[in-house]
Amino acid sequence: MIFTETLFKNVFIVDMQPITDNRGWFSRIYCKDEFRQTGFSGEWVQMNQSFTASEGTVRGMHYQHPPYSETKLVRCIAGKVFDVIIDLRESSETFMQWFGIELSAKNKRAVLIPEGFAHGFQTLEPNCELIYCHNEMFMRGVEGGIAYNDPAIGISWPLPVTEISERDLSHPLLNSDFKGIKIK
Numbered sequence: 784m785i786f787t788e789t790l791f792k793n794v795f796i797v798d799m800q801p802i803t804d805n806r807g808w809f810s811r812i813y814c815k816d817e818f819r820q821t822g823f824s825g826e827w828v829q830m831n832q833s834f835t836a837s838e839g840t841v842r843g844m845h846y847q848h849p850p851y852s853e854t855k856l857v858r859c860i861a862g863k864v865f866d867v868i869i870d871l872r873e874s875s876e877t878f879m880q881w882f883g884i885e886l887s888a889k890n891k892r893a894v895l896i897p898e899g900f901a902h903g904f905q906t907l908e909p910n911c912e913l914i915y916c917h918n919e920m921f922m923r924g925v926e927g928g929i930a931y932n933d934p935a936i937g938i939s940w941p942l943p944v945t946e947i948s949e950r951d952l953s954h955p956l957l958n959s960d961f962k963g964i965k966i967k
């Protein structure tokens with residue numbers, strides 16, 4: 784795998800190095816030893832998969848409150864999405880900045896998102912599937928959310944939003960009281 788650190792400290796784009804033969808290809812998508820170079824040495828305790836039918840759908844922007852902040856490894860295995868993260872780490876040099884990248888079944892890229900980030904995506908095609916690895920369990924009541932259109936962040940979504948959950952429409956807007964997330 785090839786790890787490329789983004790402008791955000793500890794956020795990595797992970798590219799596969801598939802080994803091809805007459806049958807197709809084979810590739811690692813996670814290796815404890817290789818991932819050490821990113822600084823991540825945790826353990827995946829949950830894997831999730833989502834399917835999104837319509838192009839233009841937004842899911843996000845989600846995080847878990849401390850002490851349940853989580854690292855996520857996100858990969859698109861069908862279709863194409865614009866994947867977005869927001870740096871919520873208190874005292875980070877890139878605090879409140881966002882970053883977006885196209886993930887698709889075709890480019891086979893993944894993003895390693897450390898604790899202290901909100902995550903979301905918009906589908907750029909119908910019938911998109913994502914898989915997630917998490918190093919913390921999902922817990923109701925510890926979920927935090929940031930509005931996909933919060934002017935304090937100003938994410939430029941590539942398409943008009945066609946579908947979004949009630950929950951994602953109800954995230955409160957950030958105000959000056961928000962000082963970020965303390966990570967472990």
Ligand SMILES: Cc1cn([C@H]2C[C@H](O)[C@@H](COP(=O)(O)OP(=O)(O)O[C@H]3O[C@@H](C)C(=O)[C@@H](O)[C@H]3O)O2)c(=O)[nH]c1=O
Pocket residue numbers: 831833842843844845902903904915921948950
């Ligand atoms: C995230 C999650 C949801 N659920 C349940 C709650 C709800 O009934 C149903 C759908 O949940 P949501 O509406 O929160 O699904 P969704 O909006 O797709 O949530 C996901 O969004 C992306 C952007 C992420 O980063 C993920 O970590 C996750 O937060 O599944 C679980 O049982 N376990 C989980 O880990």
